[in-house]
Amino acid sequence: MxxxxxxxxxxxxxxxxxxxxxxxxxxxxxxxxxxxxxxxxxxxxxxxxxxxxxxxxxxxxxxxxxxxxxxxxxxxxxxxxxxxxxxxxxxxxxxxxxxxxxxxxxxxxxxxxxxxxxxxxxxxxxxxxxxxxxxxxxxxxxxxxxxxxxxxxxxxxxxxxxxxxxxxxxxxxxxxxxxxxxxxxxxxxxxxxxxxxxxxxxxxxxxxxxxxxxxxxxxxxxxxxxxxxxxxARLGARKLGTTQCPVLFTPQVARSLIGHYLAAVSGGALYRRASFLVDHIGKPVFPEFVQIVERPHIRRGQASASFDAEGVATRDSDLVTDGRVARYLLGSYAARKLGMRSTGNAGGVHNVIVTHGEEDFHGLLKQMGTGLVVTELMGQGVSLLTGDYSRGASGFWVENGEIVHPVEEITIASNLREMFANIVAIGSDVDPRSHILTGSILLDRLTVAGS
The missing domain is CATH 3.30.2290.10 (PmbA/TldD superfamily)
Structure with a gap:
């Protein structure tokens, strides 16, 4: 022993x-x-x-x-x-x-x-x-x-x-x-x-x-x-009535939002035409200030690799430029189905970095004013085909830029196309524990349904 x-x-x-x-x-x-x-x-x-x-x-x-x-x-x-x-x-x-x-x-x-x-x-x-x-x-x-x-x-x-x-x-x-x-x-x-x-x-x-x-x-x-x-911090959690309000995803759940985008531009979903982002290269999906890049060669990175699951060399590249789809994520089979070439993404992505602004989490709270902070998501209610989004959630209710009380047993609903387009800001509070490196993401308005 x-x-x-x-x-x-x-x-x-x-x-x-x-x-x-x-x-x-x-x-x-x-x-x-x-x-x-x-x-x-x-x-x-x-x-x-x-x-x-x-x-x-x-x-x-x-x-x-x-x-x-x-x-x-x-x-x-x-x-x-x-x-x-x-x-x-x-x-x-x-x-x-x-x-x-x-x-x-x-x-x-x-x-x-x-x-x-x-x-x-x-x-x-x-x-x-x-x-x-x-x-x-x-x-x-x-x-x-x-x-x-x-x-x-x-x-x-x-x-x-x-x-x-x-x-x-x-x-x-x-x-x-x-x-x-x-x-x-x-x-x-x-x-x-x-x-x-x-x-x-x-x-x-x-x-x-x-x-x-x-x-x-x-x-x-x-x-x-x-x-x-x-x-x-979760003690004393309350339920909310149904409302529409700004929503701030903390980094731990914000990366799932970016993950949905990556899944929607992945080869398997595209050649099966099972994604709402089919034929979207060069088209706007996010606001112009959003930039997303892949950096496979970061030293000690969570998903650093010189090659993908098929041996294709990885390289630094843009995934989203000025809010527009720069490229898809393709392995060899999907690339051939689409008449394209592998992008070195067989098996997934390697260190995706979402560029961010200068505001930290507390700065985004002030910017949001009154709304919901989401710290946990539950369920799998996301359709890549239509972009429809509905998931259970918990977090905190915010008024005048300050956390008032925790909330639980709520559902947030929208459509990924609208959610991506309505990103207001991305925070500097990046969580380094994932291969998707993003700060908190502030969305303009989502439907929040209480139980």
Whole structure:
């Protein structure tokens, strides 16, 4: 139990072994007649320690291995995977992928990414920071985090626990048309969830920090205190009557709004014509002051990568320029369906940055005057086809630029097209814990329905 399992001193040697295995699988698939092959092999190591009410509840060590394989016989595709790197399991995975490809119909858009788009330059993005920590040391951190939260306010009545998670990943990817990568990355998280109670009832909230390097964590006590502050602030929550008012999304929920936009301009939704933003390149969607960019090579970034899930090189680019759609988000298959080329977004986006103004959260409250601050969203009532938006929410009611009281059990409704067009301001209070980096977003007017 005292061993620091996440200090991967053998990571380079392990990558060598994974690289040999990857090359062997490529050769074996080609020998079976596959015209194109895509192989990925990875090893994930983790330690999760959870404490509750000062006692260690669980310690979980994980070591997961996996191989994913896609083969093409002409334009026929077959995919298979295994969580076991034993030779027999790998052989069966190859057999299954090849068998599937032989019995599927041809699709002219199938195939590997175009060779001229593949990444061959792999700059150091500073993503590898193994955390040399034992289970006992992790438990101590979790206990300190929870204790700071529980002691922060007398109204904190219970705890759902504090958790320390340590993780490292090694991966090798290769394609038969010349792509080969070796990568290492780490991700660590500390979180706490607390309950508060007074005469008005009970409330729950949480806080967490997620970093590539443990040296970037704030002191763990501050995480517990933040969870406590958020929990206590929800006490005395009231319901609202149905109204229309300005709405301010805090950064934690504002990024979901940007996420809906990214989903609407993603290839799968576009070629199926299941998005309200079909045929919108160059057209205005946001106000002119809104700029959104993708920056894949930020050092220690939450989603930094030199290449996408197909090996296509990533690059800095504009997604929204002066409020207009600058480009779509495409992998190779979707790009071919649309008569375009991959944008290096197979598997998603890499560090999306929404430019912001100078006002912080409190400045946006003053600008809003009277309205609703949304801190939590619930439900999945969003249609990319029509843009219709209706989600449960909770947060705070604001009057004269000051928070008056918390609110709960409300629904906010509008249409994404109108919401995007009616953004009034974007705050400087950017939340760095996500791959979508945005501050608070102030919307001119939404319908707020009470229960």
């Amino acid at each position: 005292n061993q620091a399992i996440t200090n991967r001193d053998d990571s380079l040697a392990e990558l060598d072994r994974l690289a040999e295995l990857t090359e062997d699988v490529l050769r074996r698939c080609r020998a079976r007649g596959a015209s194109e092959v895509d192989v990925g092999v990875g090893v994930d190591v983790g330690l999760d320690v959870n404490v509750r009410l000062g006692e260690v509840e669980s310690i979980e060590h994980t070591r997961d291995r996996g191989l994913s394989l896609t083969v093409y016989f002409g334009k026929c595709k077959g995919s298979a995977s295994t969580a076991d790197l034993h030779p027999d399991s790998i052989e069966k995975t190859i057999e299954h992928a090849c068998a599937i490809a032989r019995f599927t119909e041809e699709d002219p858009c199938n195939g590997l990414a175009d060779a001229d788009l593949l990444a061959h330059d792999f700059p150091d993005l500073d993503l590898w920071h193994p955390w040399d920590i034992t289970a006992e040391e992790a438990a101590d951190l979790a206990q300190r985090c929870e204790e700071a939260g529980r002691n922060h306010d007398s109204r904190i009545s219970n705890s759902e626990g504090a958790t320390v998670q340590i993780g490292s990943s090694l991966a090798v990817g290769a394609t038969s048309n010349g792509f080969f990568s070796r990568e290492r990355d780490t991700r660590h998280m500390i979180s706490a969830a607390l309950l508060a109670e007074d005469g008005s009832g009970m409330q729950r909230d949480y806080w967490y920090e997620s970093v590539r390097s443990a040296s970037d964590f704030p002191d763990v006590e501050s995480i517990g205190r933040k969870a406590a502050e958020r929990t206590v």
